[in-house]
Amino acid sequence: MSGIDKIERRRIALAESALKTLGELGYARTSLREIANNSEFTHGVVHYYFRDKIDLISYCVRYYKTKCARRYDEVVETATTGDELVSGFLARMTQTLVEETPMHKLWYDLRAQSMFEDQLRPDVEAIDELLEEMIWRILTRYAELTRTKPSVDAPTAYALIDGLFEQAVVGYAANPEKVPALLSDRLLQILPKLIA
Amino acid sequence: MSGIDKIERRRIALAESALKTLGELGYARTSLREIANNSEFTHGVVHYYFRDKIDLISYCVRYYKTKCARRYDEVVETATTGDELVSGFLARMTQTLVEETPMHKLWYDLRAQSMFEDQLRPDVEAIDELLEEMIWRILTRYAELTRTKPSVDAPTAYALIDGLFEQAVVGYAANPEKVPALLSDRLLQILPKLIA
DNA sequence: GAGTTTGTTTGACAGTTGTCAAGGAAACTC
């Protein structure tokens, strides 16, 4: 087992524990000891693999991004009509809303933290970019399938859809049974307006 | 000077200090002592006027809402054409983005916190509702002036515009000179699509 | 103006936090 890989593996294990804890408690309430408690290690080990707390969180954010921005790739590649793409997109989006709620809560929390914590900004910006590209792939494919063109630019499309999704994530705790359907409905209202 | 009013005045003074500090440091980094330091009082006085920290923050949120949701009322009332309404709306929105950045940062921070801190949820929900109504007043007036109807419902319209605004707030620190114009541009792309 | 209520300061408390160093265990090297 390569030394580099082993270190990286430990980092990943710690990051996954940290992400789990962060997703449950949020940034403000998560301490290094709490993260270590929810892992197989003790609190001291964190400083063996990470310089400090921000370094760990920053690593978590970067690790997280590798898992999230390819969520709709299969739908984009396999859909053969606009309607199929839209329904597949809605299905996947409401699914991740329900099944990965803590991660989405954490993402919006961390993005807010990045406004106050400069060290988080580059990582958050990188993810935001990935997500924008993800939305843009969906929208351009949607336009292609319907023989139209996107009628807004990529940052706009991302901000709009992200606004709807964030609203759903924030509202999900209060209304878990209704919010996914509402999100679907609202996306259906808006998606056709983004092509012309 | 009435006793009730005096208590309320002190609460407001403390809330304004707290909002100032919170807007600069964010929720996670703001302590009661820091709030007191930025006010004319000492840290002990907080517990004379507020039960605990959450009670203070919750009061701050409620106080804040009374100032923010009427920002566009004058524009809505005085505009005589759709274009006038739009340009007045854009002007006011980019203005508050620039002039009240800390408050907007704080709002998005607190909304994220409300996903983890149940006690904040009712207050955050109340503000979200006010903001949704604010956007809806603008959109219905816009439709009226252009002899059309809104083509999306109120929660959708709010989520879309809020998504664009949050993107601008998050990006403002990195690019203060370009972001307001980009926000204007993106709103112009989308506003005509919200009526039909 | 003495006495009481109201408002504010000060200092202390218990608990938590990030950080780090010293020591031990485990793995690896030759």
Added chain:
DNA sequence: GAGTTTCCTTGACAACTGTCAAACAAACTC
């Protein structure tokens, strides 16, 4: 298998947190 490196635990530290009570000052009451 002795010695060395790598990894992990433990315990400690200084700083900071929310909370509260006791002392103090100011304002008000009669």
